[in-house]
Amino acid sequence: MTATDWMTALTPSPSWLYLIVALVSLIESLAVIGLVVPGVVLITAAASLAGHHDLSLTLLLLGAGIGAVIGDGASFLLGYHQRQRVPVLWPFRNHPQWLSRGAQFFQRYGVMSVLIGRFVGPVRPIVPLIAGMMHMRPSTFLWSNLGSAILWAPAYVLPGYLLGRTWQHLLYLPADGRRWLILLGLLVVALVVAFSLVRQQLAHEGWLHRKLAALASRHPRGRRLWQALTASRTEAALPLASLVLLLTSLAGLSGWTLWVLDQNGPLPMDHQLQGLLNTLDSPWLTRLAEGLAKVGDAYGVIALVAPWLLWMARRRLYALGLHVIGALGGIALVNTLFKHLAGRARPDVPDYLSGSFSYPSAHTSTAVVLYGLAAAFVADALPRRYRAPAYWTAILICVPMALSRLVIGVHWLSDLVGGALLGLTLCAVVRLSYHRFATITPPRPPWASLLLASLALLTARLLWLPHA
Template sequence: MNAGDWLYQLTPSPGMLLTLITAVALVESLALIGVVVPGVVLITAAASLAGHYGINVGIVMACAFVGAVIGDGLSYWLGYRYREQVTAVWPLSRHPEWLARGARFFQRHGPLSVLLGRFVGPVRPIVPLVAGIMRMPPATFTWANLGSALLWAPAYVLPGYLLGRTWQQWLALPAALHPWLIGLGVTVVVLAIVFSLVRHHAYPQGLLYRGLATLTRYLPRGDSLWRALAPHHEEEPPLASWLLLLSALTALSAWTLIVLAHNGPLAMDVRLNTLIGALDLPLLHHASQVLAEAGDTFGVIALVAPWAIWLLARRHFAALLHIGAGLAGIAVLNTIGKSVIGRARPDAPDYLVHSLSYPSAHTSTAVVLYGMAAAFIAQSLPRGQRFMPYWVAILVVVPMALSRIVLGVHWLSDLIGGALLGLVVCAMVQLAWLRNERTALRPCPLVTLLLASLALVSARVFWLPPI
């Protein structure tokens, strides 16, 4: 079985996909769970796959409608049946402000709150629960639930479905690449969801935190181990960072051994390189070149410079030191890794003629840079919104990494190794940062700094040669 066939098997069948859409819509609307599940991302991804398969759009929207109605209905029933008890259940026991926010929204809009609340992210899964607690008449809630679901289903399903129907026409990609792209999308979404859930449950009130705390009680010297992994740090305990470090380091070691054992490109590397090399898409190649230049040494300096100047001016020396250490550390590790592995590139233009392939420095540096940025930004956000910077970082890093394959200067396995190496460095920087209490990095002139970075990166792309 080749890699493309293996990737294709990762995608669900049409029947399973419809079941998945129903389940996602249900969970996304369900109180206590919907507040921590990135439902919009999941619905968009599932609807895109449904569009690619050509499943009838009416059936897709009907499944989303049914799931949404059941999810809101269950939330309402929980509030109606278990008024006081539900507030003592995690995560509402940990975040009573979520319930207060939903109550204020319900009091402001009355019966319309169920209709409006389905489209307002922070209160979406809470309003039906509050409606039950506040004893909204069942008949009134039922009509509001059905009406809001009728509007919600097409609004959330159609954009993803349209994307799935048209992406291959936009890019005119050969059929042999479809399994790779679908497999990539499924893999990235699944890993991102797992990462988000692990981070969310690695806090003192989370299931993962409590489960591991219980487990270590039965281990020799378990108390000492637990104090090292997760000392009492209510705001940002380092357990998630330790888990990321251990899992990424293990995966990087195993993957590097596989690369070394092959003494050359893997079978999937050769197959994908051949497929990409056969493409005749000048626009895609040009976009990849822009991303490559934005992610090289000059591009990283241009991107970081405004933020470094602001941190220096505001005397945030610790943050500046950690960012600098992360970027310097990944540069050193990339140099050592390339020298030790000694793997040749699939193609080496003049400016890369003396450069080696594994791991991908562009990928690892992007993971470190945007991963650190996401971590710093997440610390200034409410707990329920901290997954958002990480998803944005993923949306930036994945195209930047894939541009290296389009340009023909890296194998797919180089990108995987680079991403894992970048995650190791990200986790190490985060662990170092969390050793001490830190001053907040806000207020930050976010828009001004973003525009300055964009201007400098644009200047780098248009006026400096690639390195």
């Protein structure tokens, strides 16, 4: 049985998916209920089914947006009309920290809290309730609610829809595989719910946190262990720039990939730009592009990064080093997955690229991750007015690296766009993961010696190693 067969069997009436997405969006936006419902998992699953059945993406986005608006609106009305009773209602009388956390978020971001809060898991279903309790003007809340839903729906629906359009290329199930996949899906949902509940209880005000702290306090070694485990848990400010980058780049990547897959070949702009490049006959430009290809392959990236990773290890900057390694390993894995899903042929296939696909451009995505993260970490140590040059430097490196793939003729322009969006998405994920360590300022690196070491290794790579 193929993926198509079992997905069809699981969805006897695909049109119900519109209603399912709307209901899930509504429920996960409701006060309290949204804290325990794994809305992201359920919406992704439903959107994947919709993409597999090629349902209308416009109607799916509309259903998700309407559900989200109604859910937030109901929470707002509850807080607006029951302001005095909410704190004594269950479960808030047992968990007053939920309201205090939402109130702090609302006071910090004001009107924008409704727009931002929809994307912030811990306060997502609480902020509209707090907005009502604070008697925000209903007209102001309405426009913020509509605006956040317009941004939220593509960010959450498009990735799942893309998955549904492409998973048949990955899954070929045995005849008895259907029931095991159903059980696996139920297990994943159950684990997500359990994780959500445990995470809440492990918060500083949670019941499980208090019990563990009391248990540890009974023994000196237990107290020292508990202090070591909890000392690094800092409430760093939410990195809104990284969150916005993640949502916009992920939605853009999903939408762009869907468009590329629908074309079943190069886009019109790909043909036009390729025709323009074919008219250029510049040996020095070709040699430069081939050099950049070596700089951006696996050997080149290792040569550039190795001295810095060794320095991080010596200075015990393990969190930073592991995030860099995870970013580079993650982008390599995701590039392989995307290329397999798209199965798009290259304009030209040299011997060292035999058997590989075109979309997205791995050189582009890797360059964005490598130089983008480098710029972000460097910018963290600079005053705000000096941060822009760090990012512009990264851009000036990434753009030639990407365009060199067109000069060589191994990628289409749309491959570069997809690679850039993929790289930005992973950059945002890494920055969000690392933000809890942002309060620990790394020591100033020996810039000159590390740069010279990277350049020396890169020169050796260019002179003696073939294409990776």
